[in-house]
Amino acid sequence: MTEPTARPTRAQQRRLTEDRILTAARQLFAELGYDRTTIRAVASAAGVDAGLVMHYFGSKDLLFARATETADDLGEIGPGGATEALLTSLGQRLTDEPEASLAVLRSMLTNADAADRYRTAAQPQLDQLTNAIPAPDAALRASLLSAIIHGVLAERYLLRLTTLADASPDQIITLLRPCFESLTTTPPDHPA
Amino acid sequence: MTEPTARPTRAQQRRLTEDRILTAARQLFAELGYDRTTIRAVASAAGVDAGLVMHYFGSKDLLFARATETADDLGEIGPGGATEALLTSLGQRLTDEPEASLAVLRSMLTNADAADRYRTAAQPQLDQLTNAIPAPDAALRASLLSAIIHGVLAERYLLRLTTLADASPDQIITLLRPCFESLTTTPPDHPA
DNA sequence: GCGTTCATTCTACGGGCGTTGACTGATGGG
């Protein structure tokens, strides 16, 4: 009987190496942004040669696309449940921010392709959110909510405004709840 | 009598050229961010040689610092007037966003040095805002307000999320007012 | 066992970058 951990098959090895590369890439893209992240740096962080990264991923752009593939979903949004769905999602992203999400966030701003890719990927979620908001300007409200969430994440993780970086997710969520509520619900009509 | 527009003195000429360079730099930094903006591109947009830009500004970093010098002030904030002060300032920036401000916004999110410089520059305003908020967690509230504003500006001008890019300042401000109010005022106590 | 596939490395290229310093020619003060 062969040791189970003995020698990885070639396919396993390949998958392992690709994963190491992707992990390193996510970390560096998140930390430095697209431009300042070099293939050589990714390779060396993953303990391989730059040529291998090219061989496996084809180009820096493709590596970036693979590294930032992400499927953060809001899940089902019941009617009126938009606020809680958003707060839950935000809470998660404030607790353990996945590197990939940060990489997207940072790189959207420097890489036009990343921005496009993000726009396309985020549209369904934005639509879903829009549908959950009972207001004529639901689409704009949804955009504002998205902007607020990104703003908070950006200042916490990218800009590292200390007050915001040190705050607990609970504090932030408590303060933001009324905000989200006012945007997800139409105020009772009382004209002029 | 000499023609007033005849021949600019050497000092005038210098000032004019520096201005052309700074304008071009602001535009490019805002559009492309720090890394993708090259001195050569700035120079050619200003109609001069790259060497001249170095000669006048010393380095790319210094050029960036000069191009993004900005003094957007909130003005005096009376007690309880924080919401209106913020909305007014936001309204202005939604109407005619100056290039310099966009350059800062884009670059601070993608360049660590720019982020540092911004943090320092913005601290006084953040403090001012903090002092205008009557709550124990005023500092965090101020940070959140700043995050919201930046989030909205970023998605409107940098990411160009269409819904947000097309909306009128008034619409945005109307939707955001309750948000700002909930963050600048402590809700009436009603424990447990 | 053998030939092939494939993970991985090495070397090298062309290009663009920030930056430098020598150069040129107009300007302007004494």
Place this chain on the structure above:
DNA sequence: CCCATCAGTCAACGCCCGTAGAATGAACGC
């Protein structure tokens, strides 16, 4: 009128980047 000053150009540097392709040696199918 002359000479120092200064706006502005030009060519070159060293560096690092993304990328290509040949070389190597172990893993694997037959």
